[in-house]
Amino acid sequence: MKYSKEDIQKLDKRFRANFVNSLSGFKSLNLVGTTDGETYNLSIFNSVFHLGADPALLGMISRPNSVKRDTIEIIRRTGFYTLNAVCEEIYMKAHHTSARIEGSEFNHCSLKHEIKKNFTAPFVEESSLKIAMKFIREIPIIENNTIMIIGEIQEVYFDEVAIDKSGYLHLEKLNILTGVSLEGYYKPELLSRLKYAKADKEIEKI
Amino acid sequence: MKYSKEDIQKLDKRFRANFVNSLSGFKSLNLVGTTDGETYNLSIFNSVFHLGADPALLGMISRPNSVKRDTIEIIRRTGFYTLNAVCEEIYMKAHHTSARIEGSEFNHCSLKHEIKKNFTAPFVEESSLKIAMKFIREIPIIENNTIMIIGEIQEVYFDEVAIDKSGYLHLEKLNILTGVSLEGYYKPELLSRLKYAKADKEIEKI
Numbered sequence: 001m002k003y004s005k006e007d008i009q010k011l012d013k014r015f016r017a018n019f020v021n022s023l024s025g026f027k028s029l030n031l032v033g034t035t036d037g038e039t040y041n042l043s044i045f046n047s048v049f050h051l052g053a054d055p056a057l058l059g060m061i062s063r064p065n066s067v068k069r070d071t072i073e074i075i076r077r078t079g080f081y082t083l084n085a086v087c088e089e090i091y092m093k094a095h096h097t098s099a100r101i102e103g104s105e106f107n108h109c110s111l112k113h114e115i116k117k118n119f120t121a122p123f124v125e126e127s128s129l130k131i132a133m134k135f136i137r138e139i140p141i142i143e144n145n146t147i148m149i150i151g152e153i154q155e156v157y158f159d160e161v162a163i164d165k166s167g168y169l170h171l172e173k174l175n176i177l178t179g180v181s182l183e184g185y186y187k188p189e190l191l192s193r194l195k196y197a198k199a200d201k202e203i204e205k206i
Numbered sequence: 207m208k209y210s211k212e213d214i215q216k217l218d219k220r221f222r223a224n225f226v227n228s229l230s231g232f233k234s235l236n237l238v239g240t241t242d243g244e245t246y247n248l249s250i251f252n253s254v255f256h257l258g259a260d261p262a263l264l265g266m267i268s269r270p271n272s273v274k275r276d277t278i279e280i281i282r283r284t285g286f287y288t289l290n291a292v293c294e295e296i297y298m299k300a301h302h303t304s305a306r307i308e309g310s311e312f313n314h315c316s317l318k319h320e321i322k323k324n325f326t327a328p329f330v331e332e333s334s335l336k337i338a339m340k341f342i343r344e345i346p347i348i349e350n351n352t353i354m355i356i357g358e359i360q361e362v363y364f365d366e367v368a369i370d371k372s373g374y375l376h377l378e379k380l381n382i383l384t385g386v387s388l389e390g391y392y393k394p395e396l397l398s399r400l401k402y403a404k405a406d407k408e409i410e411k412i
Contacts, residue, residue, distance in 0.1 A: 001366040005359065008262050011373070018373035020259035023289055023337060023362060024317045025234025025393055026377065026384035027256070049255050051231070051267060052298065052350035053226035056214050057269075059354075061257060085231055099403040108405065129299055131229060137343060141265075143356060144258035150349060154228060159314065160207040167221035169228035169388050178232035178375050178384050178394055183401070184395035184412065186384075193389045194298065197305035200312065201296045206389065 019038035020087040021181035026188075029086035029179045031094055033062075033113070033122040034074040043071045044097050046179050048083060048178045056153035058083070058133065063146050072138075075149065079135045080120055084127035087175040091185050098182075119155065130157040142170040168193065227387035232394075235385045237300055239319070239328040240264075240280040246319045246328040248305050248311040249277045252385050254289060262359035264289070264339065269352050278344075281355065285341045286326055288331035293381040297377035297391050304388075325361065334380035336363040374399065 027046040034041045051057035062072050086094045096109040106113045110126035110166060116132070123130045133151040140147050162173040166179050171188070178186050193206040214222060233252040234267055240247045257263035268278050279289050292300040302315040312319045318331035318401070329336045339357040370380040377394070384392050399412040 001364065001369075003362045005262070005361065008362075009260070013260075015219045015373035016262075017259045019369070019375060020262045020359070021256055022373075022375035022377065023262075023335070023359065024254050024256040024264055025382060027234065028231025029289065030231060038312060040362065041212050047255055048230050049253055049267065050227055050230040051347060052352060053223045054215070054219075055224075055350065056211070056226045056229075057349060058230055061255065061265075088397070092398070094408050095400045096403050099405040101405045129229070129231075139354075141257060141356070143263060143342065144261065146258060148354070149343075150347070153214065153226070153229065155211065156207065156209045156214075161207075163225070167217070167224035167228075168387055169225060171228065171232065171390075174274060174391070176231060177397065178392075181374055183399045184377075185372065185397045185400065186378070187397050188392035189247055190292070191297070191383065191391045191393050194301045194391065195389070199304050199305040199307045202303050 009121070013125060018181050026180060026186065029094065031084040031086060031097065031124050031127065032071055032081035033084060034071050034078065035120060035122055036074050036078070040104045040106045041070055041148040042097050042109070042111065042124065042182065044086065044094050046182070051150065057136070058151055058153065060149050061141070061146050062149060072147070075135050076138070081133050081135065081151065082121045082123045083131040083133055085125035085171070085174065085176045086128035087128045088177060088187060089175065090124070090126045091177055095185070116155070128158060129171070129176060131155070138170060168186055217374065224387050232384040232386060232392065235383055237290040237292060237330050237333065238277055238279050239288035239290060239330060240284065241326060241328055242280050242284065246310045246312045247276055247280060248303050248315070248317065248330065250292065250300050252388070257356065257386070263342070264356050264357055264359065267347070267352050268354055268355060278353065281341050282344070283326065284286035284326065287339050287341065287357065288327045289328045289337040289339055290330035291377070291380065291382045292336045294383055294393060296330070296332045301391070321412060322361070334364060335377070335382060337361070
């Protein structure tokens with residue numbers, strides 16, 4: 001079936017949000033941890049993406065006028081945050097952080113905060129892949145009043161069974177999930193890893 | 207185990223690229239179709255992300271100095287491109303488009319181009335989710351010389367069995383895959399869809 005731009009504009013607002021949010025494909029799922037020095041905040045983001053390996057940069061998109069505003073304001077003010085991959089063991093608790101919660105989402109959603117040496121922002125103890133991030137810059141997306149946050153990776157923590165000798169991290173060995181729209185949670189199964197592609201060669205599995 | 211920023215900087219270049227590319231989590235996989243009026247070009251992107259539902263906007267990241275430069279130059283010049291989700295049936299062919307190919311990647315990788323009425327850029331016939339896109343703007347990411355492309359959804363095509371009455375698109379019914387780094391291809395299995403979260407209520411499945 002076909003939806004045109006005009007069809008999409010005429011849709012009921014919730015239907016449209018769910019539909020358009022499904023179109024970009026499977027999404028990464030991360031819990032963003034911050035603190036203002038008093039409260040430990042936690043908020044689920046499905047828009048973290050790779051920006052570059054050297055320097056090691058990640059981007060993420062935020063709506064300034066949403067529930068998530070606290071997170072962005074604290075990132076701006078303190079300069080630091082954590083990314084904690086959503087794994088199978090905690091995905092329902094992770095989803096709960098999207099609610100309008102007074103006080104610490106860690107407490108409210110029964111997730112443990114973890115403080116590491118020389119880093120102020122809190123990690124999620126139960127997460128299997130934790131990244132300490134330094135805020136670099138934000139870029140306004142004027143078309144819809146969202147902002148893109150650029151951050152630099154400071155530290156990465158995970159179980160060593162997940163890393164391959166080539167540097168590849170088997171996210172499936174860390175039970176990490178992927179999402180669709182704002183409500184679908186999926187467990188990915190590895191089909192194959194493919195070797196670097198060359199024009200005149202058949203594609204080979206690793 | 208722990209990798210610090212300094213550890214990451216000291217890594218072998220290929221190891222670092224594979225490692226850091228794994229850290230953002232599971233990625234969407236799309237084939238970007240373009241034409242300069244002569245050749246039909248196709249190129250795999252693992253960086254398409256949701257920007258907003260109204261207007262319906264998608265972003266993607268590109269390296270201006272990579273193999274993919276043709277795609278970006280044609281998008282700038284013509285103003286249009288297509289996004290075609292990578293599904294299980296074509297993932298090895300899709301991976302092949304990342305090679306340095308002379309002439310049309312459609313021909314070289316045995317994928318069929320499909321031209322729809324009133325839209326110049328070519329779709330991938332075999333893809334189960336096809337989106338016609340209009341180029342809106344590009345944003346330079348000065349930190350690493352990449353660019354972010356913002357585009358607006360013009361038309362969307364998929365089999366109607368995949369859409370729920372709420373607007374949710376079951377990407378698993380379209381056999382759409384997700385990726386890790388530049389080499390891992392995964393098939394996601396639906397764990398559950400979760401209802402909109404409220405602070406004072408338990409999380410419920412849909």
